[in-house]
Amino acid sequence: MLILGFLAKRLAAIAASLLGVSFLVFAMLYLSPGSVLTTLLGPRPATPAEIAAVKAQYHLNDPFLVQYWHWLSGVLHGDFGQSVQTGQAVSGIVGPAALISLQLALYALVLVAAFGIPLGLVAGMRRAGKFDRISSVAAIVGMSAPPFSVGLVLVYVVGIKLQWFPVYGAGSGFVGRIEHLTLPAVTLAVGLMALLMRQTRASVMGVASEDYVTFAHVRGLRASRINTRYVLRNAAPGVITASGLLLILALSAAVLVETVFSIPGAGSLLVKSVNDKDIPLVQCVSLFLAALILLVSLLVDLVALVVDPRLRYDVAGA
């Protein structure tokens, strides 16, 4: 009941945020130089009759708020409109691209969590030890390396020289998709893994010095039980929050990685549609990304509520 109430409030806030985002994006596109006419008519000179016909078709003569309302009322009925460039339904274009970006971000997150958390846990438990020092240096290198450079190195070494993975495209089918997204996911994951490792290390260090952990050692419990049941469990809230932020970062950084690996994801679609001033497409992709970020934040908070009972009391109190 408590969580349902919390969920309802957050969903309402998400809806309001999305409305605000859509209005902002629409306004910025409206105010930016140039006109959607260039996209529709191409570089050729157009007759006044042609221009008038196109303007009428796309409501370009209507006031800004009327144009926004046309779009919003369509969205509320599930119609995101048609691409100005191709005439195709926007949802049909954005769907596959969004799926690819999401898969890439999730794959990167899995890699980040699979390596970052254990490494951070060990580094935190063996503070100031050899492993901690080596992993800290590696983390600094990982955080400093620009994704673009990492991607190019991976393309050359792993893709060309070793030919272990394809160097471009998103592939199709489950195995093909995993194969094609491996290099891009690793590219994204390198820097993020370093961040999560450091965050986990810091959280673990804070917990490892607690009295109950010391008592668990004194009682003779197995190290693996102490690490998972006591240390990691209590360090989890910080790690979960960081993971959520990293997923959002992964989505943002995906644009660059999509360019290096020529992946037709939401990031490259957004860049192309902005350049083309394809307003319906820009709106839809922006909404998708905003919705995803807000939902990830919500998911992170819900997971944190599940994991940490203390937070439930805070929410109940509120």
Place this chain on the structure above:
Amino acid sequence: MAQHRIKATLGIAAALCALGLAACGGGSSSSSGSGSASSTAAASAGPSASATLNYALPYDPSSLDLTRFYDVNSPTIISATQDTLERMSMSGALSPDLAGSVSQPNPTTIVYTLRPGIRFSDGSPLTAADVVWSVDHTFGPAALKAGAQTATSALSVAGATASANRVIVHLKYPDPTARAYIALLVFVGEKKFAQAHAQALGSPGAVAIGTGPYMVSSDSAQGITLTRNPYFWGPKPYAAKINFSFIADDHTAQAAMQSGSIQAANVQNLSAMAPWQEISGAGIYPGPSFTTNYLSMDVTQAPFSDIHVRKAIAYATDAAGLAHAAYGTNAQLQQGLLPAAAIAGVAGSTSAAQSFLSSLPQYSYNLAQAKAQLAQSSVPHGFSTTIPYTQSAGPWAQLAALSLQQTLGQIGIKATPKVLTSDQLNAILQAHKNLGLQLQFLVSTPPDPNGGLIPVVGAAQTHPGGLNFANWTTPAVEKAIPQVAGSLDPATRWAGTQTILRQVAEQVPYVPLFTPNDVYVLAGGFKYARAMSVVDFLNGDWVFLVHAG
């Protein structure tokens, strides 16, 4: 209880990840470049049963309907699946394609007689009605009203009618390039299918059905796959399958070719050919384009209204240095506003065209001459101006702006490069006021003076929407324009073309710079049978020129 909740949470998260990664598709059944050519048998002229060509284009065409997305890359795909009525060569010569014969009983009527027995890739017979629909979809009043991007290319086309196996195209007025535009831009599609998918024609799932050697078997943002059309009426091309993918960056394309993921690509950065040449087994095929890069000067605006100023700027332009910096060895300096290939048709031969261009006044880079010209002008001490350019114009534009800043500075003209967006520059150009010095390019497609020369000269093109950004004309030019644009007599057209080009060279409203090549790369056991040109990729010949190698 707490343990169970954690395990459940982690389990759900893992399942979601697996489900998310498994929910792929989007309708594509292509492998998006993960395989290499499957056949590297000795050179063979016959079709291969299994050879797959993976071709990387620089971007995904927004539509495979040319009327919606009129660019130079999408015909590479469209021409492989849809035929045209005639095929055009690099010199502009026309040869039969779907039309077995063509006649022009009077200056405003073109009659195409279709070959018998041709079928679309779904087995339906090709009829004259399909061709009529295709012509009207591309040109004509209905296309214009629908906002077709091709419609203004041949404004002379009034429409088409069918009569048995003949298609009769009606022109509003005599147009010597109407047949060329029809040959280049009218890709014949099945009328029934096109009308049933009118709204989304050209999009995935609604790509036009054609009679070409291939048909689209899958189309998504990741790639387009073509397989052989079982009903194709001509000889089968070598490759059994062609996978198009989209790689914007040359580095990524080179990496993909080196790893064997792709075998064909178009070079984007012509000044960096070395990495392509280092790819083992790669053949490099440079070919002439129809593009001319040039400077324009608004002759209605002081001081560009002074011919000595224009000549000073012409002499101060280091075209050879610019061509090398922007395109390496893949550009040819221009001696006239159009390349020889664009006027060879009206001249009668390439050598005649070249001979004429060589006779025109030339303004080779010479700062002493530039200073001398400026000294005779109304601004002997120099003046200030800006050089607007856009990033989207290509690397040459920024290089040209910086080069001109340096060279003009040495003769006393302070020229400041100014970056604009495409929309900003278009707005300025369309206004046709105070255009000053501009960096421009024109594309002479078809290779004819009507394609590249007539749109940039004459009073009619100085109004908003026109392409005469020099706002320039002379009585001789006005007299020559109808000779070139409207006459069907080659000698008359050639005389008019010579007049206009000579006037441009003498009055210098435009300073022609160079024509960059188009460069194609083929590797992985494939080769092209001969040197390639842009026309091969516009008219579909390229698929027949791919062989094992």
